[in-house]
Amino acid sequence: MPIASINPATGETLKTFEAHSDRQIEEKLQIATNTFRSYRLTSFEERSQKMFRVAEILDKEKREFAKMMTTEMGKPIKAAVGEAEKCAWVCRYYAETAQRHLADQFVETDAKRSFVRFQPLGPVLAVMPWNFPLWQVFRFAAPALMAGNVGLLKHASNVPQCALAIEEIFRRAEFPSGAFQTLLIGADKVERILQDDRVAAATLTGSEPAGSSVASIAGKHIKKTVLELGGSDPFIVMPSANLDKAVTTAVKARTINNGQSCIAAKRFIVAADIYDEFEKRFVEEMKALRVGDPLEESTEIGPLATPQILKDLERQVNDAVVQGARLLTGGRRLQRPGNYYEPTVLVDVNPSAPVSCEEIFGPVAMLFRVNDASDAIHLANSTSFGLGSAAWTNDEQEQARFINELEAGCVFINGMVASDPRLPFGGIKHSGYGRELAEFGIHEFVNIKTVWISQ
Numbered sequence: 339m340p341i342a343s344i345n346p347a348t349g350e351t352l353k354t355f356e357a358h359s360d361r362q363i364e365e366k367l368q369i370a371t372n373t374f375r376s377y378r379l380t381s382f383e384e385r386s387q388k389m390f391r392v393a394e395i396l397d398k399e400k401r402e403f404a405k406m407m408t409t410e411m412g413k414p415i416k417a418a419v420g421e422a423e424k425c426a427w428v429c430r431y432y433a434e435t436a437q438r439h440l441a442d443q444f445v446e447t448d449a450k451r452s453f454v455r456f457q458p459l460g461p462v463l464a465v466m467p468w469n470f471p472l473w474q475v476f477r478f479a480a481p482a483l484m485a486g487n488v489g490l491l492k493h494a495s496n497v498p499q500c501a502l503a504i505e506e507i508f509r510r511a512e513f514p515s516g517a518f519q520t521l522l523i524g525a526d527k528v529e530r531i532l533q534d535d536r537v538a539a540a541t542l543t544g545s546e547p548a549g550s551s552v553a554s555i556a557g558k559h560i561k562k563t564v565l566e567l568g569g570s571d572p573f574i575v576m577p578s579a580n581l582d583k584a585v586t587t588a589v590k591a592r593t594i595n596n597g598q599s600c601i602a603a604k605r606f607i608v609a610a611d612i613y614d615e616f617e618k619r620f621v622e623e624m625k626a627l628r629v630g631d632p633l634e635e636s637t638e639i640g641p642l643a644t645p646q647i648l649k650d651l652e653r654q655v656n657d658a659v660v661q662g663a664r665l666l667t668g669g670r671r672l673q674r675p676g677n678y679y680e681p682t683v684l685v686d687v688n689p690s691a692p693v694s695c696e697e698i699f700g701p702v703a704m705l706f707r708v709n710d711a712s713d714a715i716h717l718a719n720s721t722s723f724g725l726g727s728a729a730w731t732n733d734e735q736e737q738a739r740f741i742n743e744l745e746a747g748c749v750f751i752n753g754m755v756a757s758d759p760r761l762p763f764g765g766i767k768h769s770g771y772g773r774e775l776a777e778f779g780i781h782e783f784v785n786i787k788t789v790w791i792s793q
């Protein structure tokens with residue numbers, strides 16, 4: 339894949355980039371290693387000061403960063419501004435809390451003194467996706483750098499301007515030049531970097547095949563990994579739910595980021611008693627979405643990020659229809675330049691058909707009718723993924739069952755799944771392992787060192 343910015347709303351090539359040569363990669367690895375030696379000794383105060391500066395830059399220039407994201411990968415501009423603000427929030431969160439999260443933990447034992455100390459590991463390679471081109475990177479970088487590690491970013495090949503802009507933000511905030519570096523490389527170079535002894539660990543956010551590949555290489559070289567992979571999140575609605583709110587939130591949860599979010603709700607599982615009403619209103623709201631130029635403030639759905647994603651989505655929907663699913667609205671690409679696809683609703687999808695098990699990246703929802711909470715849980719868990727889950731019910735017994743029985747890294751009751759710097763984020767099953775954000779995220783890339791001092 340060439341490293342190029344191509345506007346998905348127009349197909350216009352904005353900029354192309356020369357990939358870094360082997361010699362440049364070698365230089366960057368060495369700079370990372372050298373920087374780590376001194377950077378790991380810096381105080382939390384010093385790191386916090388710089389991280390607050392990063393937050394300031396993000397806040398102040400959020401409109402410029404938002405425009406860059408929108409023109410590179412097509413997210414609606416309003417959401418892009420929100421993403422830049424959220425990046426500032428995660429930087430502030432770790433600037434304020436890292437020292438507390440990583441303070442020595444004293445433990446009573448038969449020693450005179452025993453405690454746990456958290457120390458950085460070294461250069462961490464981050465392989466990142468294009469769908470939240472700033473957020474995915476900052477939610478890794480803020481805790482990793484606050485813990486004293488240094489970062490090497492291999493961003494998705496279609497968002498090179500964002501990748502370079504992030505490196506520049508850290509430089510402007512006066513982090514040492516090797517504390518955060520962007521590598522402009524294709525996926526084929528990841529193995530060579532991962533097997534290098536100077537790289538301590540890796541994190542990947544992306545698809546299952548990419549995660550599996552990176553984890554197996556890292557495993558071979560005995561390196562820690564965190565994997566944030568795909569999802570097919572259920573959104574369950576039971577009879578006691580507030581239907582108005584549930585429908586509006588369901589549409590938002592499906593179509594956020596033009597439907598290209600790992601935690602977008604993808605399967606809507608609705609109790610039979612309210613199913614018909616839910617279906618009617620859901621389809622109406624999907625039809626009413628404003629599709630168009632993502633740079634327009636009023637746009638709710640922009641283009642898909644690449645022509646390949648559009649092709650994959652068309653194939654998934656067409657296959658589902660061939661296998662008996664019915665289209666209640668949408669089902670076609672829009673006849674205009676850019677990678678646009680109509681907001682689409684599918685029903686009568688066979689739960690064992692590939693489309694209901696695969697991740698669907700685009701504004702396509704599937705509705706399922708179930709008899710009761712047991713059926714809903716069974717269907718929700720019938721997937722190899724386990725990222726997020728949402729359940730709408732005001733019945734406390736049902737709430738307790740969903741909290742306990744849904745197989746996912748999180749469960750949101752009467753709300754939509756969203757990440758928050760204060761709460762851990764991650765999945766189980768094929769959605770990956772490890773956690774980002776909160777105290778858990780900053781503990782992923784540290785040596786948890788036991789210290790035992792004799793009487």
Ligand code: NAP
Binds near residue numbers: 552566
């Ligand atoms: P992707 O194709 O897996 O790419 C993600 C990153 O991995 C890119 O930098 C890509 O580089 C690289 N890559 C791809 N194949 C690789 C390989 N074999 N070895 C090493 N690196 C490889 O995923 P995507 O299409 O960009 O992103 C969408 C996916 O990310 C979805 O599955 C989504 O659910 C998931 N995601 C998960 C989370 C989460 O937190 N769980 C958050 C956001 C997205 P190139 O671009 O150069 O190919």
